[in-house]
Amino acid sequence: MTSPSTVLTTGDPGHGVAEHNPVAGLAHDTRGGISNPILGMLLFICSEVMFFSGLFAAYFNVRATSSPWPPVVANDPVLTEHFNLHAEPFYALGLTIILVLSSFTCQFAVWGIRRGDRTGLIRNISVTLVLGIVFLLGQAYDYSTIGFGLADGTFGTTFYTLTGFHGAHVFGGVIMLSVILYRSLAGQFSAQHHDAVEAASLYWHFVDVVWIALFSTLYIL
Amino acid sequence: MHPLRHPRNAIFVGLVFVIVATIYFVLANVGHYHVDYAGTTMLAVLGIGTALMAYVLIAGSPNE
Amino acid sequence: MATTALTPAASAYRSGLYEWLTTTDHKKIGILYVVNSFIFFFLGGILALGIRTELALPGVQFVDGEVYNQLFTMHGTTMIFLFIIPMLVGFGNYVVPLQIGAPDMAFPRINALSFWMLPLGGILLFLGFATGGAASAGWTSYAPLSEDRALGSVGSGQDLWIMGLTLIGTSSILGGINFLVTIFKMRAPGLTMFRMPILVWTVLVTSILQVMATPVLTSALIMLFIDRNYGGHFFDPSNGGIAILWQNVFWFYSHPAVYIMVLPAMGMISEILPVFSRKPLFGYKAFVFATAGIGALGFSVWAHHMFTTGLVFLPFFSLMTFLIAVPTGVKMFNWVFTLWRGKLTFSTPLLFALGFLSMFLLGGINGAFSAAVPVDFALQDTYWVVAHLHYVLFGGSVFGVFAGVYYWFPKMTGRMLNESLGKLQFVMIFIGFNLTFFPMHQLGLAGMPRRIADYAANAGWNDLNLAASIGGFVIAASMIPFLWNVFISLRNGKIAGDDPWQANTLEWATSSPPPPYNFDHLPEIRSERPLFDLRHGRTGH
Numbered sequence: 001m002t003s004p005s006t007v008l009t010t011g012d013p014g015h016g017v018a019e020h021n022p023v024a025g026l027a028h029d030t031r032g033g034i035s036n037p038i039l040g041m042l043l044f045i046c047s048e049v050m051f052f053s054g055l056f057a058a059y060f061n062v063r064a065t066s067s068p069w070p071p072v073v074a075n076d077p078v079l080t081e082h083f084n085l086h087a088e089p090f091y092a093l094g095l096t097i098i099l100v101l102s103s104f105t106c107q108f109a110v111w112g113i114r115r116g117d118r119t120g121l122i123r124n125i126s127v128t129l130v131l132g133i134v135f136l137l138g139q140a141y142d143y144s145t146i147g148f149g150l151a152d153g154t155f156g157t158t159f160y161t162l163t164g165f166h167g168a169h170v171f172g173g174v175i176m177l178s179v180i181l182y183r184s185l186a187g188q189f190s191a192q193h194h195d196a197v198e199a200a201s202l203y204w205h206f207v208d209v210v211w212i213a214l215f216s217t218l219y220i221l
Numbered sequence: 222m223h224p225l226r227h228p229r230n231a232i233f234v235g236l237v238f239v240i241v242a243t244i245y246f247v248l249a250n251v252g253h254y255h256v257d258y259a260g261t262t263m264l265a266v267l268g269i270g271t272a273l274m275a276y277v278l279i280a281g282s283p284n285e
Numbered sequence: 286m287a288t289t290a291l292t293p294a295a296s297a298y299r300s301g302l303y304e305w306l307t308t309t310d311h312k313k314i315g316i317l318y319v320v321n322s323f324i325f326f327f328l329g330g331i332l333a334l335g336i337r338t339e340l341a342l343p344g345v346q347f348v349d350g351e352v353y354n355q356l357f358t359m360h361g362t363t364m365i366f367l368f369i370i371p372m373l374v375g376f377g378n379y380v381v382p383l384q385i386g387a388p389d390m391a392f393p394r395i396n397a398l399s400f401w402m403l404p405l406g407g408i409l410l411f412l413g414f415a416t417g418g419a420a421s422a423g424w425t426s427y428a429p430l431s432e433d434r435a436l437g438s439v440g441s442g443q444d445l446w447i448m449g450l451t452l453i454g455t456s457s458i459l460g461g462i463n464f465l466v467t468i469f470k471m472r473a474p475g476l477t478m479f480r481m482p483i484l485v486w487t488v489l490v491t492s493i494l495q496v497m498a499t500p501v502l503t504s505a506l507i508m509l510f511i512d513r514n515y516g517g518h519f520f521d522p523s524n525g526g527i528a529i530l531w532q533n534v535f536w537f538y539s540h541p542a543v544y545i546m547v548l549p550a551m552g553m554i555s556e557i558l559p560v561f562s563r564k565p566l567f568g569y570k571a572f573v574f575a576t577a578g579i580g581a582l583g584f585s586v587w588a589h590h591m592f593t594t595g596l597v598f599l600p601f602f603s604l605m606t607f608l609i610a611v612p613t614g615v616k617m618f619n620w621v622f623t624l625w626r627g628k629l630t631f632s633t634p635l636l637f638a639l640g641f642l643s644m645f646l647l648g649g650i651n652g653a654f655s656a657a658v659p660v661d662f663a664l665q666d667t668y669w670v671v672a673h674l675h676y677v678l679f680g681g682s683v684f685g686v687f688a689g690v691y692y693w694f695p696k697m698t699g700r701m702l703n704e705s706l707g708k709l710q711f712v713m714i715f716i717g718f719n720l721t722f723f724p725m726h727q728l729g730l731a732g733m734p735r736r737i738a739d740y741a742a743n744a745g746w747n748d749l750n751l752a753a754s755i756g757g758f759v760i761a762a763s764m765i766p767f768l769w770n771v772f773i774s775l776r777n778g779k780i781a782g783d784d785p786w787q788a789n790t791l792e793w794a795t796s797s798p799p800p801p802y803n804f805d806h807l808p809e810i811r812s813e814r815p816l817f818d819l820r821h822g823r824t825g826h
Contacts, residue, residue, distance in 0.1 A: 034281030036391045036466050042277040043462040046270045047496045053266035054504025054534050057259035058519055061530050064258040071525065151516030154525040161511060161519075234581075241585055245601060254598040259533045260588065263501060267584060270497055282469045 235272025318375025361424030386473025413442030487552030550685025562627025644680025669729025700778030720756030
């Protein structure tokens with residue numbers, strides 16, 4: 001008696017509807033639906049969205065009850081000047097471009113391996129990884145020159161907590177991409193089996209989206 | 222397909238929270254109650270997260 | 286039909302220590318969760334006895350205020366995070382894959398990881414007692430009290446509390462993800478969503494709550510840690526921070542948490558009542574929608590814990606809180622109508638289920654009073670709230686847990702628990718529970734605040750406190766027949782067989798205990814009662 005999970009379905013892994021199925025590209029289960037590890041990663045991303053919601057909630061609350069914002073520090077015009085992120089968004093904009101670019105290269109890697117293009121996968125993952133590391137180094141440099149610390153009032157606290165935890169998530173992503181790169185070099189991925197690449201790339205896109213929200217909130221709004 | 226099975230409709234689940242967040246924020250302002258930015262943010266983001274979750278769960282489920 | 290392929294000599298378990306430490310089998314992990322949770326239940330219970338011993342008589346007899354604060358803080362924290370939530374997850378872990386005809390959870394190794402984070406988190410929490418004092422700012426850890434390193438414990442207790450809870454929260458999130466993927470992806474053929482047992486539905490909604498709400502707690506804990514250790518100012522009013530921000534973010538998690546603490550217990554009751562009334566569950570679809578409704582509404586009521594702060598949109602939260610009574614009431618009616626005109630067998634699982642229904646009803650009613658803002662203004666932070674939370678969490682969830690223990694012990698161990706001892710435990714715990722917590726309604730109405738180590742002898746609270754303390758010891762005593770029952774039944778209990786209760790769901794279609802792969806073969810599934818259908822010739826296999 002065959003157990004249920006070995007029954008193979010043929011043909012359409014989606015839902016039998018003619019319209020375009022946005023998840024059609026994601027690796028599929030023999031029984032239909034998104035494969036378990038990728039679904040798990042997507043749900044994990046949902047939970048991480050909620051983690052950042054708490055941090056953003058704190059930021060908006062603090063900002064709404066502080067006037068002016070950025071704060072004006074009595075007796076310290078230099079610090080007040082440093083708080084004015086709006087005046088100098090260009091460095092952060094540069095970081096944003098790097099991260100967005102890395103999302104593109106990551107997606108190219110995914111498209112590559114879906115076609116079975118292992119070389120493309122390796123190349124694009126490598127570029128993504130490098131861009132990710134550049135982002136982290138850039139963030140560290142920014143911290144060292146930005147002119148205020150975590151303990152400098154609520155502005156410092158919220159800024160460093162938000163960007164710091166985002167950075168930690170980028171770091172996690174960098175580790176994930178390193179593992180993917182290693183496994184790609186070892187030839188462990190094919191067009192039919194590359195769940196880990198899909199999962200890592202979904203996580204990387206999430207990290208990018210959070211940064212865009214962060215950048216907009218901290219530097220533009 | 223039954224409406225409850227269509228992935229796009231799953232997003233409405235999340236949208237409900239965004240609507241609640243909007244009502245929460247607007248009514249608090251209008252009624253001169255305490256405007257809670259933290260709660261509004263968390264509810265709105267919950268809506269986005271739940272929409273994503275509901276979508277992937279329904280779209281990711283096998284055909285029965 | 287049932288799984289009988291294994292000969293007796295081919296033991297389903299190599300149950301050596303190594304096996305238990307490294308298992309990824311959801312059944313063993315479920316048992317680990319249950320045992321670990323019971324250990325923390327007893328630890329939390331001892332802390333409660335410490336509280337009740339001090340409060341039995343006016344005057345400070347045994348512990349000073351500082352130690353008392355640690356007692357109630359650790360009691361609440363332990364019971365919530367180390368007992369009830371993981372206990373229900375443990376039952377879910379054991380039963381859900383069986384009920385959906387799956388061979389295991391979707392991510393067995395993450396399942397094991399989720400479990401082992403619990404004893405580790407518990408150790409971190411309790412380590413405070415050994416390092417100068419455990420956390421003492423209440424399980425709710427309000428700022429700015431919890432920010433102050435000088436107050437209460439020498440400081441490390443609160444930080445250990447934060448770290449322990451972060452670990453436990455992570456366990457919860459990973460577990461929730463595991464359940465969701467398992468339930469959505471690994472159901473047996475024919476088991477459509479609307480044929481799943483209600484326990485699976487409640488675990489599904491609980492898992493959504495765990496995945497979406499717990500990270501918010503993590504963010505709050507991290508912000509508190511940053512304030513305490515890195516000079517942050519999130520909750521520090523003297524530097525532009527907002528103390529009430531803590532309450533908002535904390536309760537955004539902690540209110541959905543109470544549904545995490547009760548929904549699976551409701552699911553267990555929904556499994557037990559039909560079996561012991563020999564009737565199908567009344568209003569299956571209504572149960573599903575009510576559960577979803579409770580889960581969704583549960584996200585929009587958090588500030589009813591903060592009515593008295595003066596910084597809350599009162600009508601919104603009061604209305605939303607009253608609204609939750611609607612789906613809960615629907616469930617109540619459906620449970621009662623399941624029993625109505627049924628052929629009832631008053632075995633211990635049914636007794637605990639009836640206890641759940643009646644006590645949770647009381648808890649729901651006294652909660653509805655608190656939803657009214659003017660009433661809450663008078664009763665906030667009094668013993669009325671202590672009564673409410675214990676009626677829903679003890680009278681509700683704990684009774685549900687014991688119902689589940691007596692119901693599924695045969696499946697997990699292959700042995701029946703002794704009925705007489707079970708009934709004895711039920712009577713003792715029912716009496717003890719009501720003796721402890723019913724007087725707290727009156728104490729709250731009479732103005733006794735919570736979280737106080739002592740009270741004036743002439744306040745008129747003496748008799749009720751003494752009664753409550755006696756009740757606490759009766760509850761403790763009720764654990765003796767329970768533990769004795771488990772001990773003798775494991776060694777010499779009646780052999781259970783596959784399906785001792787003539788039940789309806791798939792877990793009873795395999796041996797007790799099941800083999801590691803769960804099923805040799807599954808019955809045909811055409812309704813939410815596949816075993817009932819099989820027994821009455823409506824389906825094949």
